[in-house]
Structures are given as C-alpha cells and as structure tokens.
Amino acid sequence: MPIEVNGKTFETDEEGYLANINEWEPGVAEVMAKEDELELTDEHWDIINFLREYYEEYQIAPAVRVLTKAVSKKLGKEKGNSKYLYGLFPYGPGKQACRYAGLPKPTGCV
Amino acid sequence: MSILHLVNKSPYERDSLDTAADYMVDGDAMLLIEDGVYAAMSGGKAASKISGMKVSVLGPDLAARGISEEKLVDGVTVVDYAGFVDLVESNDKVQSWL
C-alpha cells in the first residue's frame, strides 16, 4: 500500500516497509506513526536516526539484540534495553522503528 | 574477421579464460567483465597468460570488486560501458566464453 506524505506518494511492500530507502524523509516516519496512533517524541527520533546511521554504515537493519547493545553503547544503558525500546515502539523496536526509518525489515526478523 | 572474446568468469573457478586466450589470433581482442576481471590482476594465476595480449577490462566491474588500476597487468586497458560498445563495434564478431 503506497503512503501519502506532503502530497508525495511513497511505494511500500506488503508489510508497509518503504520500497526505496533513498526516498525516505522525516515526514514518512510521521505519517506511519500517525497510522499507528503514535506520537513521535525526541526519544523516538533518537532511535530512528540511530537506525538510519547504522544502515548507512553497514547496509543492514540490525537485529534487535544488536540494536539494543549498540544503543546502550551510544545513548547509554538506560536506553539500551528492550524494556525502554519496546516502551517507545510497542510493535517491536526492530520492526516498527526500522519501518519508520525507511529501512527494510531486520534480517532474520519474522 | 576479428573476434572480441568476452570472458565473465574468474580464472580460478572456470577454464574459460585459458581457452579463450588459446583461441585468440592476431587482430582479435579480449574483454574481461564481471568475475572475469580478476584475471587481469598482476600476481594472479592468469597474469602470465594474458600479458602481451590485447586485453581490456570493464571499469565498473573492477571498481565493484575493489581492484584499483595499479593492480592490473601491464598493458591491460580499462574501458567504461561506452568503450565496451566501441569494442563490440570495432570487431566483426563477439564470442562469449561462458
């Protein structure tokens, strides 16, 4: 189902992930979050931006375990745990945050 | 009637480079593409085979594999896609050694 952001159309796959990561803009995350009835805060953006940087460097969406550890190292232990991350992204930090960030579904995520 | 010999397999995986080289006669040219570009690296298995022959490699395939031009056997020329077309055009036939 394609999504509409500021009058622009973005193609997605059958699970709602952006078809082309290079097309991503912040509005994509806003629109996706609104559909999930979620208000994006700075804390959400920290994770979304972190995921985009991770993809930029390694060309993959990290597994949740890897994400947790990496966030813990970069943003501190109080954020690098699954309780905090699931609090922000109730559908799963891997799946939901990656989707907002325009990344593909994490490798190995079912 | 010149032939452009096209090789797209690594010389370590297939013998197509060897055979193609043996079939080259005066006036023929060879172009290495895809994994075939590994044959053009100096210090490699195929280096002695192709040295002195009219061999080109496709630049974008070299770059994809992280091979810089100074790693190539002396005399090998690097061409882009337009150069690929020129080679096809300037020879009478193309033989793809799969």
Next chain:
Amino acid sequence: MSETKKFMYVNRRAPYGTIYAWESLEVVLIGAAFEQDVSLAFIDDGVYQLVKGQDTAGVGMKNFSPTYAALGDYEVTKIYVEKESLEERGLTLDDLQHLVWEDEDDDWAEKDSIRLVSRAELAEVFSGQDVMFNF
C-alpha cells in the same frame, strides 16, 4: 535453548558475479540470532569478498561489503582467511578490510577478527566444528 553448537560457514565464491556471497552473509546474520558459536572461512575466490574499497555504483548492485564490518556486533569474531588462496591471487592481508570486534569483557577493547591461517591449519579448525555450511 539447547547446547551451543559450532557453526562454520565456508565461502568460496567471489562477490557480485553470483549470489552466493550475499546469501551466505544473510544466513550468517540470521543464524547469529540463535547464539551459536559461529565462524566464517574465506577460501579460494571467497577471499575476494573481503577486498577493501569495493564501489558498486557503476554496476547498479548493492555494495554489501560494509556489512562484513557489522559481524562483530553479531558476535561473529572468528573469521579465517586462507593464506594459500590469498597468495595465489596476488593479495595480502593489506588488501582486505580490517575487521574487528569489541570485547565487552575487556572494556570494549577492539580486537582483530581476521585470522590468517594455512590450508592445513584451517583443515584442523574444520574438524573441530559441528556443522558446516558451504557457499
């Protein structure tokens, strides 16, 4: 979870010409989620996968070489590169990416992941494994 098994992924193909290299990497990343003892070996044309400076912009394919640097995050810390295969191709370790992992138990010290081994040494490593995957 049952006891940890030793998994060895053997990579023998060059990147991009075939899909094997990328497929192997994906399977390794998926497998790493199961917390097994994972090792990778690069032999024959497989050593080309780790060559640094890959730039696929001109061929319109995904450059997956940066992903090897993420293996440390996935606790894949044993990457064997066979000496004979490198030498046969006119390559040295300097031509390859420098892959490291961070040791959590040693204040996140960076440690080398790549181990340069001879064919005979690698054969011994193979005999100590529980499961072998070939790509």
